[in-house]
Amino acid sequence: MKSHLPLIVTFLLSICVATGCSSGTKQAVVETAPATYQPTPESPPADRLHSVAAPKLSEVEEAVKRVFKDVAVIHPDYKSSFLTGDFNGDLSQDLAVVLKPVPEKLADMNEEHPRWLLRDPRVPHNPREPLHVEKDEVLLAVIHGYGNNDWRDPEATQTFLLKNVVGSGMRVQNGTEFVKNFRSEKKPRPQGDLIGETLKGNEGYLYYNAATYSWYDPKTFKGEAETPGVFHGRSARR
Amino acid sequence: MRKVLPILTLFLFVVALILPLSSPQTVEGQAATEALTTDMDAKTDDLFNGFGALGTPIDECVAEPVPPTARGNGRFEDNKFIFSERETIEDGLGPTYNDVGCVECHQSVDVGAFGQQMEFRAGHLSGGAFVDAPGGQLIHARATDSDIVEHISTAETVKAFRIVLSTLGDGFVECLANATLQNNVAAQPAAQRGTLSQVPVTEANNTLRFGRFGWKAQHASLVSFSGDAYLNEMGITNPFDGFGGRSSSAPDAGTHENPASTAEGVIDVTFPSPFDPVPDPEDDGLDVLAFADFMAATRAPGRQNPIPAAATRGDPLFTAVGCAVCHTRTFTTAAPGTLINGGAFSVPAALGNKIIHPFSDFALHNIGTGDGIVQNAGQSSANQMRTAPLWGIRARNRLMHEGLNITIFDSIQLHAGQATTARNNFNSLSAGQRNDLIAFVLSL
Numbered sequence: 153m154k155s156h157l158p159l160i161v162t163f164l165l166s167i168c169v170a171t172g173c174s175s176g177t178k179q180a181v182v183e184t185a186p187a188t189y190q191p192t193p194e195s196p197p198a199d200r201l202h203s204v205a206a207p208k209l210s211e212v213e214e215a216v217k218r219v220f221k222d223v224a225v226i227h228p229d230y231k232s233s234f235l236t237g238d239f240n241g242d243l244s245q246d247l248a249v250v251l252k253p254v255p256e257k258l259a260d261m262n263e264e265h266p267r268w269l270l271r272d273p274r275v276p277h278n279p280r281e282p283l284h285v286e287k288d289e290v291l292l293a294v295i296h297g298y299g300n301n302d303w304r305d306p307e308a309t310q311t312f313l314l315k316n317v318v319g320s321g322m323r324v325q326n327g328t329e330f331v332k333n334f335r336s337e338k339k340p341r342p343q344g345d346l347i348g349e350t351l352k353g354n355e356g357y358l359y360y361n362a363a364t365y366s367w368y369d370p371k372t373f374k375g376e377a378e379t380p381g382v383f384h385g386r387s388a389r390r
Numbered sequence: 391m392r393k394v395l396p397i398l399t400l401f402l403f404v405v406a407l408i409l410p411l412s413s414p415q416t417v418e419g420q421a422a423t424e425a426l427t428t429d430m431d432a433k434t435d436d437l438f439n440g441f442g443a444l445g446t447p448i449d450e451c452v453a454e455p456v457p458p459t460a461r462g463n464g465r466f467e468d469n470k471f472i473f474s475e476r477e478t479i480e481d482g483l484g485p486t487y488n489d490v491g492c493v494e495c496h497q498s499v500d501v502g503a504f505g506q507q508m509e510f511r512a513g514h515l516s517g518g519a520f521v522d523a524p525g526g527q528l529i530h531a532r533a534t535d536s537d538i539v540e541h542i543s544t545a546e547t548v549k550a551f552r553i554v555l556s557t558l559g560d561g562f563v564e565c566l567a568n569a570t571l572q573n574n575v576a577a578q579p580a581a582q583r584g585t586l587s588q589v590p591v592t593e594a595n596n597t598l599r600f601g602r603f604g605w606k607a608q609h610a611s612l613v614s615f616s617g618d619a620y621l622n623e624m625g626i627t628n629p630f631d632g633f634g635g636r637s638s639s640a641p642d643a644g645t646h647e648n649p650a651s652t653a654e655g656v657i658d659v660t661f662p663s664p665f666d667p668v669p670d671p672e673d674d675g676l677d678v679l680a681f682a683d684f685m686a687a688t689r690a691p692g693r694q695n696p697i698p699a700a701a702t703r704g705d706p707l708f709t710a711v712g713c714a715v716c717h718t719r720t721f722t723t724a725a726p727g728t729l730i731n732g733g734a735f736s737v738p739a740a741l742g743n744k745i746i747h748p749f750s751d752f753a754l755h756n757i758g759t760g761d762g763i764v765q766n767a768g769q770s771s772a773n774q775m776r777t778a779p780l781w782g783i784r785a786r787n788r789l790m791h792e793g794l795n796i797t798i799f800d801s802i803q804l805h806a807g808q809a810t811t812a813r814n815n816f817n818s819l820s821a822g823q824r825n826d827l828i829a830f831v832l833s834l
Contacts (some may be wrong), residue, residue: 153544153809179737180727180728180729181724181725181727181728181729182728182729183567183568183724183728183729183730184567184568184569185568185597185598185599186568186572186586186588186598187599223652229495238759242758242806259577263821264821264825265799265821265824265828267803267817268803269800269804274399279796279797279800296758296806298806298807298810299810307810307811307814308810309810309813309817310758310803310804310806310810310813310815331547341547341549362792362794363759363790363794363795363804364790364794378735
């Protein structure tokens with residue numbers, strides 16, 4: 153037994169040394185605290201909208217071609233076929249332009265996943281009843297601005313293609329002034345500028361809110377549509 | 391024997407050195423493994439990921455559920471039961487609230503997942519800055535008394551609905567280290583780079599951590615998130631209701647019931663007002679721990695099975711067009727034993743070193759859909775939203791933060807701002823490729 157004593161002592165010491173060494177790896181690691189983080193500036197300067205030049209026909213044609221390629225063109229029967237304003241309220245100038253489909257390309261306009269969002273602002277959007285563009289239909293395309301060049305930017309392609317909203321006397325109504333001055337108990341809450349016009353004899357406004365364009369007729373407006381899934385019926389979506 | 395002894399001693403010394411090093415207790419350096427996933431089918435009993443004990447389904451006629459007393463020391467089935475309980479006025483429900491229990495909203499397709507319910511937030515601009523509506527930005531949909539049902543005035547011009555998010559797999563998200571999120575964002579192109587918000591962890595004396603839960607990434611820990619939801623969604627005050635996602639800008643917000651914003655003005659409804667019969671805190675915090683541990687113990691949403699051929703074709707397109715820049719495919723959670731949440735939680739083995747596929751960077755971005763609401767990430771976050779995690783998205787059909795979009799296609803087209811390039815790249819695909827990419831998203 154005496155002769156085994158050094159062996160036993162060495163073995164026990166070895167375990168102690170080895171265990172002591174490895175215990176360091178079991179110490180709790182604490183996650184690094186957040187370092188000060190500088191996000192990328194992304195908001196355009198507030199005065200950008202004041203320096204936007206008037207649109208030229210060639211620029212409008214280029215924007216239409218960028219989105220619609222050869223399936224739709226500027227409607228030749230409308231003298232004032234385009235307007236600019238910040239319709240979606242993102243401080244970038246947007247373009248609204250009256251279009252007609254190219255008859256031979258009607259099938260392309262009605263493909264399942266086009267490069268735009270087809271909507272009828274006068275009726276609630278129902279995805280189960282997809283809309284279609286008809287031959288010779290008069291459409292209003294709103295191309296949202298992006299980047300340094302607003303709707304002229306090569307990347308400005310987010311587009312709503314609107315049915316049944318091209319009337320007469322189309323003009324831009326400043327959104328802030330509309331909210332401030334329009335005296336009505338029930339009025340919509342536009343995110344940006346509105347398009348005022350006379351549609352089928354009724355004066356009204358086209359406006360953007362809750363990710364879509366809607367039609368506001370002051371005589372018949374009863375509040376904005378109910379949001380699906382809301383707990384209890386508040387009349388407004390935003 | 392004299393010659394053998396030194397050799398034997400040396401051999402034993404080497405063995406003694408190797409033995410502890412080969413012990414399974416040492417976790418650093420272990421290869422990460424895929425996190426367990428659920429098949430997103432309520433008929434399958436596959437939610438438990440191994441964090442804590444499983445327990446047995448609760449039958450109240452036999453025994454009441456027992457909540458944990460500290461994170462991880464309870465049982466999953468007990469916590470699931472508590473998560474699914476309906477609160478009453480005697481429990482502290484209200485006086486203003488949105489619903490009567492966690493599972494009322496987080497239910498489809500399985501306990502903890504999605505719901506179609508919305509919460510409503512409102513405020514106004516003052517000098518260009520967002521200001522909460524009087525009584526707090528969260529306008530509750532329900533109340534226990536008609537006198538205090540909340541209404542806002544027309545002066546509150548900034549309004550937003552937010553749809554319910556899934557909590558499945560959130561335990562893995564909680565265990566993502568700050569550095570992991572920060573490194574991911576730092577690698578994003580400047581034009582698409584996200585903003586990580588630093589938010590207080592209530593259970594760690596409001597230590598800051600990168601937010602990751604909620605539409606504004608307003609919470610960093612599941613206890614903070616649960617405590618906030620217990621107060622703000624159910625009206626039950628608790629030790630963890632804190633300041634993280636507070637619904638009021640009052641300095642002492644979170645320490646008592648939310649005041650009610652009514653047509654007659656802001657009404658204090660907290661105990662001992664006639665509207666609230668229960669002293670604060672109405673919960674001792676154990677329910678909050680049960681909620682947090684239930685969510686932490688759920689598996690991550692798994693992919694559609696089998697994966698359709700179109701989805702397989704769309705898989706590389708998702709990355710090619712740039713979706714994956716913000717909808718980050720893969721993260722690995724921190725190693726087991728890592729102290730997170732300001733030191734309040736040690737990453738357990740079931741959640742540590744796990745590979746997850748949330749399809750989110752958990753950062754805030756401006757993609758043109760911002761709701762104008764500011765919570766705890768400063769005024770610059772008004773029009774930013776957290777990248778929605780896409781895991782499990784096939785189980786919901788109301789998309790984006792307001793739930794107003796029904797199709798993946800519409801949702802893609804509504805991406806603007808920092809997501810413009812990705813949307814344009816999507817639109818440059820052929821019709822077949824666009825279908826494939828949508829099929830891929832719907833397989834998540």
